[in-house]
Amino acid sequence: MLTLSDIYDRYIKDPTRRRSARTMLAHESTRRVVEDVLGASTPIANITREQCRDLLETLRWLPVNHSKKHGKLSVRDAAALAKRDDRIKTINPTNLNAYMARFATMMNWAVSEEYLGRNPARGLQLAETVHPQDRRQPFEVWQLQRIFNAPIYTGCKDAQNGYAVPGPVIATGARYWVPLISLFTGMRLT
Incomplete structure (x- = not known):
């Protein structure tokens, strides 16, 4: 059996x-x-x-x-x-x-x-x-555009303290990579 x-x-x-x-x-x-x-x-x-x-x-x-x-x-x-x-x-x-x-x-x-x-x-x-109304909703396209068009991705003052201020530097640290990794792997806060 x-x-x-x-x-x-x-x-x-x-x-x-x-x-x-x-x-x-x-x-x-x-x-x-x-x-x-x-x-x-x-x-x-x-x-x-x-x-x-x-x-x-x-x-x-x-x-x-x-x-x-x-x-x-x-x-x-x-x-x-x-x-x-x-x-x-x-x-x-x-x-x-x-x-x-x-x-x-x-x-x-x-x-x-x-x-x-x-x-x-x-x-x-x-x-x-x-x-259902309390469940986590995925980001809207406009929200993702807002996040990934921030100076840290388009060019910022510096990668440490000036990552939110426009400038010539493209950041490379965790502030840059964690949101991108999260976007492509479906990570979220628990």
């Missing part, structure tokens, strides 16, 4: 799916958590809706960077610790839903490959706690 770990191996190695390194890293991270909670050797056909709900509940209390901060603890134990100690910051609903969506995607694949009859994780997500 195929286990959760077997199915994950097949899903990750599926040659019909093309994934970026970043996506693969996200799937591997999700896999570690899911296998820790549900059991890597659990037969895939035996995973129930109730176990998927239990996974969701465990993720609700998963500490941020749990593997770095609580590496020796199982996911369940780290979540139980966070549930008891309100000083431990837990992952936000968006990240929790991303874990569940990646798991559900793998389970959908298992259904389409006929390893499962139905997906017990289908549709399990937390309701977003942030109102």
